[in-house]
Amino acid sequence: MKNPKFIFVLLFMFISSISLAQEDIVHMLNGDEKKGKVTAVKSEVISFVYSGEDLEYELKKENIHKIDFASGRTEVYNQIQSTSTLPNLNSTTTAAERKNKIAVLPFKIVSNNTALTTEGMMEEVQDATASSIRKNTSQVILQDPSETNAILYENNIGEAEASKLRPAELAQLLGVEFIVLGSAKIDYTGSNSYGSSSTTYKDKENKDRKSSKSSGKENTFSSSSSLENYSTNIMIKIFNDQGKSLYNVDRTGIGTNLDKYESTISYLIKRSPWGSKRK
Incomplete structure (x- = not known):
């Protein structure tokens, strides 16, 4: 059995x-x-x-x-991108050659205004961050953004490809010890309209009397304008060429003007590991 x-x-x-x-x-x-x-x-x-x-x-x-x-x-449904389109990630620089060098990659832009989610805006925020590093840090050598972007372009690395690479791989490819990755969330929140008017008189006598019987001539001018409002949040991450995270912060900007992201970036860079107001 x-x-x-x-x-x-x-x-x-x-x-x-x-x-x-x-x-x-x-x-x-x-x-x-x-x-x-x-x-x-x-x-x-x-x-x-x-x-x-x-x-x-x-x-x-x-x-x-x-x-x-x-x-x-x-x-x-979708083909997986061949890794042959990605760069040969064997670094051509030594750790000594990369020492203290830092590069800023184009920022990722997230917005409900599609006009802002462009390559131009990505590089505009990248340039603002690089400018802040020049002004507000010490002990690091900034790689010019044009050099950074040229290296990325030569290796067929856009936003999508960069997101698939490790920070250490990007740093070594760019020949720097540190890389700055960031994103900007910029949402349009509406607009405010403003108006004003003024009155002028042909001569001072008529102005003083303000008489309806005066033969003087009165001219009234009016104007109006509108101010577009935005809500901005900036996130910045800094890694070294070994993949270690050194700085990971985000901050919502104060104010509603579109260019307020520059002051937010400046605030964060000043408090980075090499910033003028680091703790």
């Missing part, structure tokens, strides 16, 4: 293999794998339930590489 325990183990293994075979596997662009059941495929998202759970999630198609369905069918 066969051992009942042995039969039970075989039966359990058989049921488990069937259960696993019925799983859908969602492969994400960042390398993650999600196992469970795809319950619906919509225009921009898929509905998904993890194995052993009941809660339904929505996964954006733009973040999915492919889905291996339990039926054996595979559906590809």
Whole structure:
């Protein structure tokens, strides 16, 4: 007579293999794998339930590489970018050559005003940060932003590619000991309108009398203007060429003018490890 325990183990293994075979596997662009059941495929998202759970999630198609369905069918949504387009990250500089050098990368811009989320605005905030480092720090040598951007361009590194690289890799590629990464959240919050008027008279006598019977001539001028308001938050991170985080801060700017981000950056840089007001 066969051992009942042995039969039970075989039966359990058989049921488990069937259960696993019925799983859908969602492969994400960042390398993650999600196992469970795809319950619906919509225009921009898929509905998904993890194995052993009941809660339904929505996964954006733009973040999915492919889905291996339990039926054996595979559906590809996005190709994973070939690593051949990324730079050869073997550093061409020594630690001694990178010593005390610092580079500022273009800032990531997040805004409800799409006119601001441009390459020009990214580099404008980058330049403001570099300028503040020149004025408000000591003991570090700033790499000019034009040199930084040229190196990134030569190696086909834009915002998306830079986000996939480690801080240490970026620092070594740029030939610096420190890199500054940052983001600016700049939201348009509306506008205020202002108006004014003034009255002039043809001669002083008529002005003094202000008589309706006067033969003098009265001229009234009016003008109006509007002021656009913004809410700004700046985040700055500084890493060294070994990947160690040295500074990680954010601050909401005071005031509503668009260019108030410059004073916020100045405040944060002054309190950085080499800043004039560091503790």
